[in-house]
Amino acid sequence: MLSALQIPRTAAVPAERRRHHRMKVVLLGRYMLPNRMEYPCQTIDISPGGVHLAAPAKAAPGERVIVYLEHLGRIEGLCVRTTLEGFAMTITATSRKREKFTAQLTWLANHEELGLPEDRRHERIAPRNPRSILFMEDGSEHVVRVIDISLSGAAITTDVDLPIGAAVRIGSTPARIVRPFDGGFGLEFRFPLSADLLDENLEL
CATH class of the missing domain: 2.40.10.220 (predicted glycosyltransferase like domains)
Known part of the structure; x- marks a missing residue:
């Protein structure tokens, strides 16, 4: 090919x-x-x-x-x-x-x-400002803490029980909830972030 x-x-x-x-x-x-x-x-x-x-x-x-x-x-x-x-x-x-x-x-x-x-394909970094807002499809909003970010997704902590597979927005970034873990959830971005944007000052 x-x-x-x-x-x-x-x-x-x-x-x-x-x-x-x-x-x-x-x-x-x-x-x-x-x-x-x-x-x-x-x-x-x-x-x-x-x-x-x-x-x-x-x-x-x-x-x-x-x-x-x-x-x-x-x-x-x-x-x-x-x-x-x-x-x-x-x-x-x-x-x-x-x-x-x-x-x-x-x-x-x-x-x-x-x-x-x-x-191991994605470098994961911890954002300098971990606080973000998670917007749900039903219009509800939840304050969450971003543990780390990669080009393709993020890990967040929240007390809210989120539905797996749901389409959400973390800040201004479209994503979906893909898996739970102890104390939080893994998100997959709808579109991967540009490598030029991935740094500790990124606000989703």
Whole structure:
């Protein structure tokens, strides 16, 4: 699949896609097309310059696509062609962000090859201000304490008995309750946070 983003020799090949080695890293995510419809997706292969997505709704060549991928956060770019599985797109990023993106991809590729445990994929940090508000679908609000945050979720403590699977909002971040633990609950964000935003000063 490493050649999945290549296009026929008769077509113009953007220089960006020639400069980067594509890695077989499988990441789940969601994407939004210009009509603002959202769909689930999965990476087939990815590089700092482009990504090939398995996707139920195909973007048209030239259309702008916004993608949220687990571990990597938000990326955006232009569809370059459709494929049997979905479509391939460029990734638009500054030089600094691309360098960080490259390091993340290399780590993820090595991680998969080594078979490290899933729960070690995300760095967890303790926020400087742990107090946050949990908003429920029924309109109720609960003050909670955030124990730690990762790119894909958070752990909170609360005295409230929360329903597993419920859609919630922690501050301004959409999430769902995925598991209980002694004294609290684990939340999974609807879209992974950008690595650029993950620091101890983050307010959800």
